[in-house]
Amino acid sequence: MEFAHKFKELRLEHHYTQKEVANLLGVKPTTVSAWELGNNTPRLDMVEKISDLFDTDIDYFVNHKSKSKNKIDLTNDDVIFTYEGRQIPKEDLAIIKRLMRGGKE
Numbered sequence: 001m002e003f004a005h006k007f008k009e010l011r012l013e014h015h016y017t018q019k020e021v022a023n024l025l026g027v028k029p030t031t032v033s034a035w036e037l038g039n040n041t042p043r044l045d046m047v048e049k050i051s052d053l054f055d056t057d058i059d060y061f062v063n064h065k066s067k068s069k070n071k072i073d074l075t076n077d078d079v080i081f082t083y084e085g086r087q088i089p090k091e092d093l094a095i096i097k098r099l100m101r102g103g104k105e
Contacts, residue, residue: 003047003061004038010054011036025049 011021011032018036022029025046034040042050044062051058082088088096 002038003041004036006061007050008036010050010056014054021053024053 011018016024018032019029022032025032027046031040035042047061048058050056051061
């Protein structure tokens with residue numbers, strides 16, 4: 001599916017008019033229309049804004065991946081972290097977390 005179709009589909013799913021999307025993105029309504037018609041495509045920085053607006057992963061537009069963002073709650077201890085296919089032991093994970101916090105507890 002090309003950008004034009006994906007963009008229009010998301011706009012309609014979110015119940016936005018072209019004018020509303022244009023205002024939210026800071027572009028002209030004719031620009032939004034051109035994107036939907038496939039006459040023009042936005043620059044990558046604008047695709048990032050569009051992804052944020054629709055709470056969609058940028059890969060959905062760029063690499064033909066799923067449109068949902070897969071967010072991981074890194075504060076959840078139930079999340080399993082692995083390295084080279086093996087689970088990182090909790091003791092090592094505690095050290096990694098401490099290092100990422102700048103050596104602070």
